[in-house]
Amino acid sequence: MNDPLRLEADVLVIGGGLAGCWTAAAAAQAGASVILAEKGYCGTSGVTATAGPSHWWVPPEPPAAREQAIAERHARGFGLSDPAWMARILDITWRTLPTLAPFYRFSVDDQGQVQHRGLRGPEYMRAMRALVEHLGVTILDQSPALELLTRHDGTVAGAAGHRRQEGRDWIVRAGAVVIATGGCAFASHLLGAGNNTGEGLLMAVEAGADLSGMEFTNYYTVAPAGTTMTRSMAYTFGRYFDADDRELGIHPGPDMNRALGEALLKGPVFCRLDRVPQDIRERMPQVQPNFVLTFARQGIDPYRDRFAVTLRAEGTVRGIGGLRLQDQDCRTRVRGLYAAGDAATRELVAGATSGGGNQNSAWALSSGQIAGAAAAGLALREGRGVQRIAYVAGRAGLRPSAGARSFDVGAAVELARREMGDLDKNMFRRGEDLAASLDRLSSAFAELATHGSALGGERQRLREAAGMLAAARWSKASALARAESRGMHHRSDAPASRAQFASRQRSGGLESVWTRFERQPAEAVP
Amino acid sequence: MISFVAEDRCEPCGACVAVCPANVFEAGPGGRPVIARQTQCQTCFLCELYCPADALYVDPDCETVRPVDPAQAAPLLGQYRRESGWGEWADVYANEHWRMGEIFARARALATPRT
Structure with a gap:
């Protein structure tokens, strides 16, 4: 192996991804080297x-409009959201998004108004890369992180990973680390989520972090069967049919x-998009160019033909849970150690309903x-601490607790996929099923932690499997406890x-998992 | 999953090797991209956007590798990049993503039974 x-x-x-780039930009703007x-x-990586x-996106004027938007959203949080955090992100988003203008060509609508609110993903992420490059951030592409480094006092000292196109490892020592690894x-096969495999959560927990809201992992998005194309806008017009072409009473809405899940458990479900108005059909390629691709390549006219659909599990992407945030x-x-984006719990702004x-x-x-500004502040105040000894914090898949022996990574991934994807296991939940799922996942995680071992680039897949099994365990344990x-x-x-x-639920643990409800009402983040 | 690299179009630039989020490609002889890890493809189609030669074809099936005839698929090459208005198409195909809001509103109005 190379040095x-x-x-x-x-x-x-x-x-x-999106959160990591906004983090890096803020840290660089605060004067940190990043x-x-x-x-x-x-x-290109990540779901954005x-x-x-x-x-x-709610304008600051009139103030009553923002108050109303927050009140309405808080009501759908079912007691787990925090209006102060909602006000904070509305404000930061409103002020920050337009600053991307040098790198993103914001659209102008039919009335000549610049539209900041909605961006197309590939262009947005291309602009985010240009922004962080402009700010002098060093980007390590094709460089999966494998584990965190900690100091003897428990503080985080950096991370280590692998440069998969060079076949060598990387070690970064830093004054602060931000986990922005996305949801799991x-x-x-959720579109764009192939890299969203949970090892960021695992790394953080190995270093001492905990999680919150991991029971909220049962959001699904419709896609043409066999494809990843979870662009769901057009389905708002959809009509659904069973195998005998009888229309099903499935209507857009919460x-x-x-x-759809109930129907799919009984058999195949087909969709017709024949109610999409003609002018929207004509515009669709310029609104969502990837939506039309799959149909064109399968020879399907989605506005005329019926086509089979499936549901793709979103895990903690449009789910809610993630690393628990300790402070403002x-x-x-x-x-x-900080967390941003879908790697962190979104209960603060979303409560128990998907954001x-x-x-x-x-x-x-x-x-x-x-997180970027705070991490920069800490590092600039207290230094990088690189003269202090750092220890590797990674366990499962990196340092087997007993003798290394062969471990079936594919089977482990398939187990996590089914436990967290199958409709009868994850969309429709029952205590005894959750307990059985938790047992199966715990056995697989224990086997991986005890014996799983790999070399070089193969470590990434093993760590991804460990991340998915760990996240699935926290999710099942949390869903079981929230009776x-x-x-x-x-x-x-x-x-x-x-x-x-009526309160948030924390979780964590590796060898064994734990959950604990916070005091009621939901504990405010100070 | 990524299906083929159109050899007659590819002007080996290395972009697909660099940008693939799943590290599917490897640079082969002469820098020509080789599909080295096909089943690792996440079927995101983004390599096609970054290929200025429109030499890449991603099959929409993400679960099984389907045989695709490159000659039959040739007319479909470049559609995503063109309709996205990338590169030379920037002033031909405008980004109308901002219309999503009004499209959702019209769909909701249609779904609500009239009284």
């Missing part, structure tokens, strides 16, 4: 690059996914701005909300 690439910086950002390590390529993110999609600076429980694209994009931008229904979390065996569970 590792050794670098140091004030701030290391792990993950080069390294951004991305598993794939900063600009394939999407068309709109942002939660559990290998569901209950659509569950109705997006710090985790660990000193020197969807709007809120998640505003959150990625805002939490990135907050009620609240927001997206629906328990068939406990269909009502219960006052005793």
Whole structure:
């Protein structure tokens, strides 16, 4: 093996998707030297690059409009959201997004107004890369992080990973680290989510962090069967049919996914988009160019022909859970370790109902701005601490606790995919099924942690498997302990909300998992 | 999944090797991209946007490798980049993504039963 690439910086950002880029930009603007390590390529990796993110966008004037937007959204948080955090991200998003203008050609609408709110994903991420390059951030592409480095006092000292196109490792020592690795999609074929495999959460927990809201992982998005194309706008016009071409009573709205899920459990479901108006059909290629691609290549006219559909599990992408934030600076429980974007819990702004694209994009931008500035502040105040000894914190898949022996990575990924994707296991939840899932996942994780071992570039796949198994365990344990229904979390065996569970739930642990409800009402983040 | 590299179009520039988020390609002899890890492809189509020669074709099936005849698929090459208004298409195909808001509003109006 070649000698590792050794670098140091004030701030290391792990993950080069939307949140990672906004984080790196803020840290650089605060005067820090910044390294951004991305598993794939900063600009195409992560779920923003394939999407068309709109942002939660409410003008500051009149103030009553923002208050009303926050009140309405808070009501859908089912007691777990925090209006102060909502106001904060609305404000930061409103002020920050237009500053991307030198790198993104914002559209002008039919009235001549510049439209800042919604951006097309590939262009947005291309602009974000240009922004961070302009600010002097060092980007390490094709460089998956494998583990964090910690000091003897438990503070985070950097991270280590692999340069997969060079076949050598990298080690970055830094004064602060931000986890911006995105949500975990559990290998569901959700569009753009192939790199969203949960090892960022695993790394942080190995270093001492904990999580929150991991039961909120059962959001699904419709796609043509066999494809990744979860661009769902047109489906708002959709009509659905069973195998005998009988129309099903499935209508757009908050209950659509569950109705679709019930139908898919009975058999194949077909969609017709024949109600899409002609002028929208003509515009679709310029609105969502990737939506039309799959149909063109399969020889399907989606506005005339019926086509089979499936549901792709979103895991914690349009789910909600992630690393718990300890303070206003997006710090985790660990000193020197911050989290931004979908790697962090979005309960603060979304409560128990998915933030969807709007809120998640505003959150990625805002939490990135907050975490980046805070990480820079810490590193510039206290130094990089590179003279102090650093220890490797990674365990499962890197340092087997007993003798290394062969481990079936593909089977482990398939287990996580099915436990977190299958409709009868994850969309429709029952206590006994959740407990059985948790057992299967715990056995697989224990086997991986005890015996799993790999070399060079193969470590990435093993760590991804470990990340997915770990995240799936936290999710099942949290869903089991929340013996009620609240927001997206629906328990068939406990269909009502219960006052005793009206608070956020923390989770964590590796060898064994734990969960704990916070005091009621939801503990304010100070 | 990524299906083929059109050899007659590819002007080996290395872009696909660099930008693939799943590290599917490797540079072969003469810098020509080789599909080295096909089943690792996440079917995101983004390599096509970054290929100025329109030499890449991604099949929409993300679950199974389907045989695709490059000659039959040739007319479909470049559609994504063109309709996205990338490169030389920038002033031909405008980005109308901002219309999503009004499209959703019209869909909701259609779905709401009239009283």
